[in-house]
Amino acid sequence: MKILKNILSQFHTFLLWALASVLLWGWIYTLVNDAPREKKVTVFINAVAIDDHALAVRLEEHLPDGIRKIKVHDFEYQMIGSDVKGDIYVVRASQLEQMLREKPEAVLPITVPEGCIGYDYGGSCYGLRIFDAASQTGAGAGKYIWYAYLDEPQKEDYYLCFGTETVHVLGADGAVDNAAWEVAMELLSLEK
Numbered sequence: 001m002k003i004l005k006n007i008l009s010q011f012h013t014f015l016l017w018a019l020a021s022v023l024l025w026g027w028i029y030t031l032v033n034d035a036p037r038e039k040k041v042t043v044f045i046n047a048v049a050i051d052d053h054a055l056a057v058r059l060e061e062h063l064p065d066g067i068r069k070i071k072v073h074d075f076e077y078q079m080i081g082s083d084v085k086g087d088i089y090v091v092r093a094s095q096l097e098q099m100l101r102e103k104p105e106a107v108l109p110i111t112v113p114e115g116c117i118g119y120d121y122g123g124s125c126y127g128l129r130i131f132d133a134a135s136q137t138g139a140g141a142g143k144y145i146w147y148a149y150l151d152e153p154q155k156e157d158y159y160l161c162f163g164t165e166t167v168h169v170l171g172a173d174g175a176v177d178n179a180a181w182e183v184a185m186e187l188l189s190l191e192k
Contacts, residue, residue: 035069037085038176041168041183044075045090047158062186064179067168087166087180088187092156093119096127108162108172119159127159130188139188160184 034040041064045052052072059070075091089107091099099107100121107126112118118125131138133156162169168180 038167039066039068040071041067041069041087041179042071042073042085043088043090043183043187044073044086046075046092046095047090050074058190059183059186064177064182066177067179067183070183085165086163087168088184089161089163090130090158090187091127091161092158094156096159096161097121100126106164108164108166108169110162110169119161127161128184128188129157130160131158133157160188 109124119127
């Protein structure tokens with residue numbers, strides 16, 4: 001009985017050490033697995049279904065020069081203007097319009113490549129249309145398994161745009177390369 005009492009009296013110490021160990025190993029895992037912002041492209045997608053890990057792995061098969069990692073996350077509007085810095089956003093037309101009305105400094109104006117349709121707002125273009133609601137057709141990965149725009153007919157177009165805090169689009173403040181454009185074009189050309 002004395003042994004059991006002694007073990008129970010030390011349980012809180014064991015619990016604290018276990019918690020500290022988990023936090024330390026989590027920090028080490030993140031440190032080893034993550035890449036600095038200059039070596040990573042972050043993609044946020046607002047879609048009905050998204051397999052973020054599978055999409056990131058697939059995009060990492062063709063990494064742009066100097067990039068070590070691609071991170072893919074679900075998009076939530078609250079992220080715009082927060083500490084979360086995205087390079088590429090895939091959002092509905094209504095969300096892009098809301099972003100441009102409420103936080104115009106968060107979306108980078110772009111030059112639309114030939115053959116693409118842009119989202120014009122205030123005389124500038126801020127996104128590339130990648131899903132057309134009228135024809136229910138999308139481009140690239142959205143047509144297949146990595147993310148899906150719809151489980152029922154979608155009523156809005158989707159656009160791909162770039163965050164102003166990106167360091168991977170030439171012309172943005174502090175840009176180090178044009179890797180976000182390369183990842184965006186890869187994203188739009190993905191097939192099964």
